Amino acid sequence: MLWVATATDVHAVVAPPAIAPPSATLPSPAVAAWGSGQQVFVALSSSVMHFDGASWLDEPLPAGAVVRAIGGSSPDDVWAMGNAIYHRRGGVWSTLSLPPSVLGMTAVWSIAPDDAWAAGSSAGGGTPVSPLFHWDAPSCTSYPAPAIDAQ
Numbered sequence: 001m002l003w004v005a006t007a008t009d010v011h012a013v014v015a016p017p018a019i020a021p022p023s024a025t026l027p028s029p030a031v032a033a034w035g036s037g038q039q040v041f042v043a044l045s046s047s048v049m050h051f052d053g054a055s056w057l058d059e060p061l062p063a064g065a066v067v068r069a070i071g072g073s074s075p076d077d078v079w080a081m082g083n084a085i086y087h088r089r090g091g092v093w094s095t096l097s098l099p100p101s102v103l104g105m106t107a108v109w110s111i112a113p114d115d116a117w118a119a120g121s122s123a124g125g126g127t128p129v130s131p132l133f134h135w136d137a138p139s140c141t142s143y144p145a146p147a148i149d150a151q
Contacts, residue, residue, distance in 0.1 A: 001058075001128055026055040032070045034078070041078055048088075061086055062095055071108040080116055081105035085133075087139075089113070096140065102131055113137065 032043040038053040045067060048059045050077075061067065065082060072078035079089040083104050085096040098105070103121045110116035114137035122131045134145045 031068055034070045034072060036072065036075050041070055041072070041075075041076040043067040043080055048078075048093075059088070059093065061093055066082060066104065067072050068104065068106050071110055071116075073110045073112050077113040079108045079110055079111065079116055079118070081108045081120070087135075099142070105131070105133075110135075 010117040022115065028044045028046070030042050031045060034041050035045075036118045039053040042049040042051075044066050048067070048070065050057045050059050061080065062084075065080075065084065065086065067080045067082040067086070069081040070078065071090070072151050076088075076123055078110070080088070080093075081104075084098055085105060087094050098120075101122055105120035107119045108116060109118075114135070116135040118133045119133040134141050134143065
């Protein structure tokens with residue numbers, strides 16, 4: 001279980017028989033948190049803090065990163081969503097760029113290293129671009145957004 005006491009004070013209780021990780025005073029407000037087993041990942045606005053079972057580690061993302069959501073299927077398969085899609089495999093973060101008309105990603109759900117879904121918002125105007133993507137390794141597929149009747 002994860003919870004945020006204040007914008008910069010995150011607490012977590014991890015799976016037995018582990019001892020709860022020490023509270024972390026974060027360098028910036030937490031925007032999301034996700035955990036698996038004894039490991040916890042906290043998304044900050046431009047980086048990720050990782051509790052590896054013993055201590056908190058800063059895992060920087062590329063310069064200019066903006067993060068809005070985090071999730072994964074295991075500590076070796078973590079996704080951070082924002083102005084790009086950031087994927088952590090084996091402790092290394094990689095970046096997947098978004099199509100130009102997608103403003104950003106705001107949610108992620110992953111059940112396996114080769115099966116993840118991400119949702120976001122599109123820029124609108126012109127040809128609509130779906131903000132729903134499915135990672136089905138080795139490719140990423142965009143799905144059409146349903147038509148919305150504004151009546």
